[in-house]
Amino acid sequence: MKPVTYVRAGSVAEAAAAHAGRPEARYLGGGTNLVDLMKLGVERPDVLIDITRLPLDQVEESPDGALRIGATVRNTDLAAHPLVRERYPVLSQAVLSGASGQLRNVATTAGNLLQRTRCAYFQDLAKPCNKRVPGSGCGALDGVNRDHAVLGHSEHCVATHPSDLAVALAALDAVVEMAGPGGGRTVELTEFHRLPQDSPDQDTVIRPGELITGVLLPPLPGGAVSRYRKARDRASYAFALASVAAAVQVEGGVVRHIGVAFGGLAHRPWRARRTEAALLGSAPTPEAVAQAVDAELAAAVPLRDNAYKVSLARDLAREVLGSLIARS
Ligand SMILES: Cc1cc2nc3c(=O)[nH]c(=O)nc-3n(C[C@H](O)[C@H](O)[C@H](O)COP(=O)(O)OP(=O)(O)OC[C@H]3O[C@@H](n4cnc5c(N)ncnc54)[C@H](O)[C@@H]3O)c2cc1C
């Protein structure tokens, strides 16, 4: 068994210093994904840097009405926060649709964004997987791929990103805040997770040693309504086969604001820019909504076992957008 050193960081600087020069070090949030992967032998860190005591566990409002969600805010606390429930129901609903009550009590905001794919071949050391061992092949490509991607995949990887939270954040124009050896920086959530291309071992654009410190949520325009809907094999404790997050504002019969993202379809939360472009500034009739959703999903390339995802996502998106437009 590989020995692991445990370090409890008291500050962001201390956490970064403990990581410096150690490519196999890992930050430890709730541990609900990392520790599972260590048990499977997929992750083999030499140092675990516990960041749960850092002062990053608050949801704060800034004078412009934006919210800053600290990296270690627990999923349960995020979903229950009064400002999140009031202003961003889509976010609260997305978090509550994930995992279980016990897991959400422990899981953190940053850990949820950085959780690894649930592809069974990734978790099985006996199978080829370019994400786990670059160059070894992709077991899912010609294997059982019912749960895999229909958008943005490559011949090197067809995995999906499992987070529900990330899908809501993508629809809400959230921004990820990081601290690292090169200083602090921010990246839009929609650019934070990567498509697999020829380097699926890189899930995100985070750099070695960088620590997520928080997520910034801009205010939605007044009158905007939002919602998350997820389709899965069981009513709880199951990852999305397909999901939709949307925020919409309709004024004078015309769409003034729209953010739409799909989950369960791609290696990252899939922001539906074609759907948005088709509806923004137009009257959102049911026919227009149906065409706008179809315009996005026209890019889908299903695998052997997952063509059902395209019609599932289409029906979810039409229903969610229709219900929001009726309420806005
Ligand atoms: C049975 C089961 C069902 C689940 N179902 C769902 C579901 O339906 N939907 C869903 O969204 N999730 C689901 N999850 C996933 C769960 O939500 C994640 O395991 C959890 O959110 C990860 O958070 P964590 O704080 O425990 O992360 P950890 O396990 O602590 O960390 C995950 C990764 O993030 C890194 N990390 C953590 N914090 C930081 C930071 N601040 N900066 C940089 N790196 C960091 C770690 O090094 C590690 O690589 C499920 C999990 C289980 C076990």
Ligand code: SF4
């Ligand atoms: S889909 Fe991606 S994660 Fe799954 S086996 Fe292929 S390379 Fe690995």
